[in-house]
Amino acid sequence: MNAYIFDSETTGLNEPQLVEAAWLQLTAIPGLPVGGEFLQRYMPEKRIELGALATSHILDEDLVGCPAHTEFGLPAELEYLIGHNVDYDWGVIGRPEVKRICTAALSRTLWPEADTHTQSAMIYLHYRSEAQGLLRNAHAALDDVKNCRLLLLKIMDALSERLGRPVADWEELWSISEDARIPTVIGFGKHRGAKFSDLPSDYRRWLLNQPDLDPFVRKALQR
Incomplete structure (x- = not known):
């Protein structure tokens, strides 16, 4: 795997369109050894927004001569994609x-007691x-994936302590991640801040009938 x-x-x-991509290949769960790395910039079909410029410091003119953003592809053998707020990059x-x-x-x-859970905050924590x-x-994408690996090492240690044993494999880590992504408190609407378990049944039914409902919100409602 x-x-x-x-x-x-x-x-x-x-x-959003891609302007820089980076990955680290992890070859095993114990120790998270790195099997390879990748970094490449890409030319988008639109200008970079000011907020993105202020974040990445990548200028439109830096991308002249780079491959088109549509040329990026993940390695064919990839089965598990890891990231901080991974759905955005996905x-x-x-x-x-x-x-x-x-x-x-x-x-x-x-670490529910932390006041924020950005990747940078977690690096400061650990x-x-x-x-x-x-x-x-x-x-910078390559620095971010390297820091994500450092955070993942701490995550694996904490999970091993909770489980009383090491995480068995990527499939088990994915299953734990899927469960962690299911919210316990609703973050929108007239009942914002309420626990899903406390939502009125008619409101729960109404939400479940919404076709564009976030899949993890749907799972929280179905629990």
């Missing part, structure tokens, strides 16, 4: 048929003395 940590830099939040590259493992969801489950150096190039 092949797992890759993936990160992208994009044109922005409005119909969506940018066309939502390929792979299983996604979200380190943000796992972080929220494992690598405080090294964090400034590790985050010097935050939002």
Whole structure:
């Protein structure tokens, strides 16, 4: 089973297109050894939004001569895609048929007392003395996937402590991640902030009939 940590830099939040992609191939669960890495910039078909420029510091003119953003493809053998808020990066590259493992969801489950669960915040939580150096190039895709691997090491340690044994394989980690992604509190609508278990039955039925309902919200309602 092949797992890759993936990160992208994009044109922005409005119909984002890829401008930089990076991945690390992880060859095993114990120790998360790296089997290979990839970094490439791409030319989008639209200008980079100001907010994205301020985040990635990648300019439109830096991409002249780069491959078209449509030329990116994941390795054919990839089965598990790992990332912090992985669905965003997965969506940018066309939502390929792979299983996604979200380190943000796992972080929220494992360290609920933290006031924020961004990747940078989690690096400060677990690598405080090294964090400034590790985050010097935050939002550069290759640095971000390397930091995601460091966070994943801490996640694996915490999960092993909870389970009383090491996580068996990528499939088990994916299953734990899927469960962590199911919210317990509704984050929208007139009942925002309420526990899903406390929602009125008529409102629950109405939500379940919405065709564009987030699949993890649907799972929370069906529990």
